[in-house]
Amino acid sequence: MSEEIIIAGFGGQGVLTMGEILANSGIMEDKEVSWMPSYGPEMRGGTANVNVIISDERISSPILNTFDTAIILNQQSMDKFEEAVKPGGMLIYDGNGITRHPERRDINIYRVDAAAEAAKMENKRVFNMIVLGGYLKVKPLVKMENVVKGLKESLPERHHAMLPINEEAIKRGLEIVQTVHEVEK
């Protein structure tokens, strides 16, 4: 098993943290993991993205050009990374602010309207956890108990009071994810 993921959106959407939680969950299942962020001035307010790899085997390159999964959270990232999904791979996105929806027909496309759901929960900060829930519904890569453990590992201790609401957000994501297009098997 090897899953090569890109998570891309705006700085402040929790892109890097989502990647970290995935990586930590992978460790809980004895997988090899890598987490490679784009770093630099673009972090401050601009776009942010992170490559995460979860694998049964030693990871060669932590930096990738094509992905099994793209988790897309803004239009710029859609424009940049839709083409980078491997044929047969998956793209999952939040529809909020998206003006040009994904057009490829050789990949599986899912939509999780996490921004809207976070607004309903009156907590913008759990946005990324809703997205994560949506992704895990489609690709149950790691067990939910390990995601919760990974979440605990990734959050600084002073934020541990936030654990239940984050768990709740992941569950919401599982519920609201929709299939847009699936490649015939």
Added chain:
Amino acid sequence: MSQQTENNDIVKEENLVFKKTNVLLDKVMHYCPGCGHGTAHRLIAEVIEEMDIQSECIGITPVGCSVLMYNYLDIDMQEAAHGRAPALATAIKRLQPEKFVFTYQGDGDLAAIGTAETIHAANRGENFTIFFINNGIYGMTGGQMAPTTLPNMKSSTSPYGRDVKMMGNPLKMTELVAQLPGSYYVTRQAVHTPAAVRKAKKAIRKAIENQKLEKGLSLVEIVSNCNSGWKMTPLQSNKWMEENMFPFYELGDLKVDGGMAK
């Protein structure tokens, strides 16, 4: 040694009025005759002996005339890169806070290339001692202009005198250091007369003893002559120093026990 002196029955311990301190090694110093470095070295050595801290001292030598100071003092010493002695001393004192740590630096070393290291060590309140020998010139490299060279003073790189419009002003580092909250004791001394030597020695002792208080940096500036660089006889240079250096670099305490003296 001649037969005569060996048999001289007045050479007895109880008759001794003057002897070399044990902390100075039995070596001929390379300094020019008349230079103040030798006296300053000796005073530091005497204080170390009198305080009985020879095994607890670590000294740092600069780049400049006194680069070879480690050949003369019988204590553990380190040779720094030009200007960096306060950085070394910072690490040494933080790693061995029970030791007495001092730097010995000239004006080029401390007030030009090492300005940042000096100011920041003082400002952090590092608990070591700086001995700063100011003779207004680069002695070792052959008499070039120093940051402390007086206005209109001649040097090999200001052959017509220091033109402050073109070459900038002399820098009073000691006054700068005294302003910083991290300095605890800052004084300016000289070693050209017996009276000055006695005062300087007291200042040196206080500056080293202060380390026990852990209150911050102590700095003793010694305004000294450079008869070779100034192209004078030792006597002329001392007179010139009194007439020209002292009015600009006024002797006395600038900061005592953490409080401004003036």
Added chain:
Amino acid sequence: MKKELKLMKGNEAIGEAAIRAGADAYFGYPITPQSEILEYLMAEKPHERTGMVVLQAESEVAAINMVYGGAACGRKIITSSSSPGISLKQEGLSYIAGSELPCLVVNVVRGGPGLGTIQPSQSDYFQACKGGGHGDYRLIVLAPSSVQEMYDFVKLGFDLAFKYRNPAMILTDGALGQMMEKVWLEEQQPRMNEFPEWATTGKKPGKERTVVTSLDLDSAMQEKFNQKLQEKYRELEAKEVRYEAIDCDDAEYLLVAYGTSSRICQKSVQLAREKGIKLGLLRPITLYPFPKKEIGEMCGRLKGILSVEMSAGQMVEDVRLSVDGKVKVDHFGRMGGIIPSAEEIVNALEQKIIGG
């Protein structure tokens, strides 16, 4: 015995490794992309954990001279910076090497020259491996290619530095500094409480004083000292070469790459083998001493070698010296902070070596 498993950034792993290796002090100055090392250390309160001193200096120049002062006390001292800051440290490194003192310097390389870019690069190979500062000296240069090795090489670097009384450098880059992988953390090692006899710890009564200096105005003595240094470097070259050979047994072609590019090259080896090209990878772990003999012995059964670096081609000179003209050697690299892709590398191999 290995104890804890953690997801960590490369830079954080270096900070944690320094504490656990029993380092006595870290002196540094912030610069991207390595500031997390100092940030991590400050957050960890190492003065409480082990008594380790951590100080933010006023400059890289001051920091390396604090390292010099601390190293002369026989302590384990580490500093870190990135390319422009490492340039500033060269004076101090030359003094440390010239005084035969151990210390560990981490260079999280970014693109240059000048202020360059904050993105990863490997363009400081010459500076790290060929001297850097003035005089005939060498650094022991370790090149990690994973976060685990970032962690492990702190201890290894200290061990080698003390064994040979010579500064060691971890030559890494912004990608390895910023990425997270899992790391096995070793148990806390105690700080030293006895110090080598060359350390300035105060003159012991009845014993000779210790003087740490790199100055000798007598040319004959200075030459003798230099010969002693050279003997040390020959010993390092004979005993301390480390490298990893991946898929080299049946290889007809070879990539040579270290650090981040060696990770990309592992992927290139997979891609090439899928195409039927028998490609291997030799990853030098010590850049100085360089695995010269090993590459020289291997090249007899190779058809060509491609040195892959994020630079204009620096290590390729050592690869060429190793094969001594016996087989074709070329370089492929990207500059300015760009990391080459695995596909690009295979294309370059096909064009420059196989087809060329």
